[in-house]
Amino acid sequence: MARTRKEIYDEIIAEKNRVQQLDVLSDEKQIKEALSEMAEVQSGSKVAVWRLWLYIVSYxxxxxEQVFDAHKAEVNTLIASAKVHTAGWYAERMLEYxxxxxxxxxxxxxxxxxxxxxxxxxVVKSVAVTGRGYALVKVKGVAGRLSTDEAQGAEAYLREIQEPGAxxxxxNLDSDKLTLYADLYYEPELDKATVEAAxxxxxxxxxxxxxFNGILAVSDLVDYVKDVAGVRDFYITVLRARPDIGTYEDVQARYYPASGWMELEDYNVTPIADV
Known part of the structure; x- marks a missing residue:
């Protein structure tokens, strides 16, 4: 970033004050030739000729430096607007549909x-682009799945912006569905219904x-629930998931949603007082 004119001027003044030879020119002829019609370089006057020259130089x-900054900004703008078909580029364009x-x-x-x-x-509020060679462009609207008309329009838009051969x-799917059964060990002195609801x-x-398109990690889910006041342990006995158009499968450690998002479909927790 370019410095201000005052910063440059102050730096020149500081450097002038640091170099003592500028204050002790002994050769009168040299002074006359180099500083003709100038005030003494020791002068502290704001209108001393030497100060005016430094002002001009600093300006x-x-x-x-302003010209260099302007050029750099122009180049960065051109780079940012370049048609580079990365996953991030497609995601940004789809949000603009x-x-x-x-x-x-x-x-x-x-x-x-x-x-x-x-x-x-x-209408597209969430996007995730995954894969190489054959890429999946997952989308989601403000309330979930796009309508048929919106999805058709978004697909036509995608065809317009994709590069040849891509x-x-x-x-565009409804949410993946989850089935969760668990044993909840809670502090017995607390109200069971309150802990269950929490x-x-x-x-x-x-x-x-x-x-969007995030991964459900079983260990993270358990840790998140165990932070609830009154919970001593949370043991998942059944965790299954299915895509909108698929069948349920057991989740061992992680689940990658086909639609990009997920919701609970079946939930059952057995509260156990930890006495």
Whole structure:
């Protein structure tokens, strides 16, 4: 980042004060030739000629650094707008999709854009792009699965922005479903119903708090529930999961949601007073 003109000027002043030879020029001829019509270099006057020259020099340096900063910003902007088809690039573009509007391509950058940005039409709220060669583009709306019309529009938009030869598939599914049975050991002096309710809330909060396309880790879920006041232990006896269009399978340590998100479908916890 360019320094301010005052910072540059102060640095020059400090350097001038550091070099004592500038204050002890003994050759009168040298003084006349080098400092003709200038005040003594020891002068503290703000309008001393030597100070005015330093001001001019500092201003030129400052202007030079401003030009470099402007050039750097311009280059960074061009790099940022470059059409690089990474997973992150596709995810950012899908979030910009406006249902009901025609996509345009910039004549210079060839980047997709809309004539008018309207966030109320941006129906895709969560995106995850996974895979190499054949990539899955998982999407989710504000309330879950996109409607049929929205999904068809989003898929057509994806075809418009994909690079030639790229293999992409739009995944728009209802949530993966979970079945969870567990034994809950709680402090007996506390109200059982209150602890049960807090534990269910914790389970649902953990699941809903996962990033889109995040991984459910069994150990993390158990630790999260054990932080609930009154819980001494939480032992999962059954944990199964299924995609929206699949069948249930046992979850051993981790679960990767096919849709990108998940919800509880069957939940049963047996409270046990830990006496």
């Amino acid at each position: 030129c340096i400052w202007l030079h 406006q249902h009901g509007d025609l996509i345009l391509l910039h004549p210079d950058t060839k980047q997709p854009y809309y004539e008018v940005v309207d966030e109320s039409k941006q 293999q992409l598939a739009l995944i 534990v269910r809330s914790a389970v649902e909060t953990y699941i809903s708090g996962l990033d």
